[in-house]
Amino acid sequence: MSINGKGPLHLVHALEERKRKGLFRSLKYNYPKTDFSSNDYLGFSKKGLIEKKLQALQIKESGSTGSRLISGNSQLTEDLENSIAKFHSAEAALIFNSGYDANVGLVSSIPTKRDLVLYDELVHASIHDGVRLSFAKSYKIRHNDVDHLKRMIERNLPVVDTIYVVVESVYSMDGDCAPLKEIVKLCDNKTVFLIVDEAHAIGVFGKNGRGLCSELGLEENIFARIYTYGKAMGCHGAAVVGNETLRNYLINFARSFIYTTALPQHSLLSIEAAYELLLEGKLQEQLRENISYFNSLTKDFIPSTSAIHCKLFPGNHNVDIIEAQFEKKDMFVKGIKSPTVKEGAERIRVCLHAFNTKEEIKNLVNLINE
Ligand SMILES: Cc1ncc(COP(=O)(O)O)c(C=O)c1O
Incomplete structure (x- = not known):
């Protein structure tokens, strides 16, 4: 007998409960173009830098x-x-x-x-x-x-x-x-x-x-x-x-x-x-510059000198709305919801990269301030 469409009921119940709470996770791709979310802080992955080095090796x-x-x-x-x-x-x-x-x-x-x-x-x-x-x-x-x-x-x-x-x-x-x-x-x-x-x-x-x-x-x-x-x-x-x-x-x-x-x-x-x-060191310098630039434009973020910068927007619903606003502008910024963070500490998380331009950072900050 085929298992398709069947299985332990608690799986279905657990998923329904997640949906009811607005916490259902699903996989997506086709990310917005301006990346303020991936962990590729130096752009090593995106720019094919590693691949270029690998091509020379058999x-x-x-x-x-x-x-x-x-x-x-x-x-x-x-x-x-x-x-x-x-x-x-x-x-x-x-x-x-x-x-x-x-x-x-x-x-x-x-x-x-x-x-x-x-x-x-x-x-x-x-x-x-x-x-x-x-x-x-x-x-x-x-x-x-x-x-x-x-x-x-x-x-x-x-x-x-x-x-x-x-x-x-x-x-x-x-x-x-x-x-x-x-x-x-x-x-x-x-x-x-x-x-x-x-x-x-x-x-x-x-x-x-x-x-x-x-x-x-x-x-x-x-x-x-x-x-x-x-x-x-x-x-x-x-x-x-x-x-x-x-x-x-x-x-x-x-x-x-x-x-x-x-x-x-x-x-x-x-x-x-x-x-x-x-x-080679160059991209790390660019990243550090972008972090300083971002910090010079913002004040109500959790203090950070790393590539990760967060601002609290309590409520999972609020985070969803803000994330969608970014998406409309083709900006990839993730909202972090509870229970990943404590209830009331929901936030948007900006990851800065060496390849982000000053203009992109400025546009991002303007949008957040709106
Ligand atoms: C602090 C920390 N440790 C470990 C990991 C897991 O590393 P990996 O993605 O290589 O499994 C992560 C990934 O998100 C992380 O943020």
Whole structure:
């Protein structure tokens, strides 16, 4: 008997409930032309910059044929990991298939049931999922609240073996940065270790886009950093960067690393090409200029020096209306609704890019002010 049009009823009910609340998600394409929404902050993906570099190389395989521990490893992968480690001033790096995989693998495998994970309330879903899969206890810390974090560390240290603090250097829904210098001071690297997700900082902060940890000179103090390649790097994949023991541990225990087919040559060479583009440095300068220009024109946005800028427009309905107004002008600006953000904190989110022109930015700000 065909399953078409049938299935467990709760699927239908859950979808109806979503529709009733105005939260039904559906896939779209044909995005408006002026991009203020993608994570392609430097335009590496759009302009075919990586593809141009790849054309010169002869790619001989379409798939990697297996997981890294079976048949999917290569000299290319290991050399790339060594150069990633060097670029980020670390002992070692390990490539994952995506940032999602990296966070889930890292956060689920490292803390044991005698440990505690303290994570910022605004961290990405992949970190939440890693915490859910781990056997450790966990608590949310109020966003960027260093005093709260300090109190939670002091209160729990006597009753757990190790505490892992997990934060992002740039938060994807607010665009603000973590107070990393203060957080680092609370992590002694003996019983309290820091994990920093740099997904939205690579390419944007630091010399040649090395990230915020590098800009602040903190690389050596951080147990693990996650760099993702689907945003400013314009390609795909991620790396966890830290010491050799961390790398070996993940190879042995991170299930999202072990039980999946490794990235193909094309993806690895794209990552390599993206790092080469970072070293050229020009586009990062253009992006920083656009961020300063945008900040000079606006005042009631959540303060941000990153590529992400948000303004609150409470109410999912309001956000829908504003998004549609942008679309009419062929501008791609996303509204962020609850429950992705807290009720009442619905917002529009502007992602700035190196390729946005001053005129586009000015038109955007004028429209927002209207
Ligand atoms: C902070 C953060 N970490 C991790 C990820 C996941 O990275 P990827 O898209 O490579 O799976 C994202 C993606 O949205 C993110 O914003």
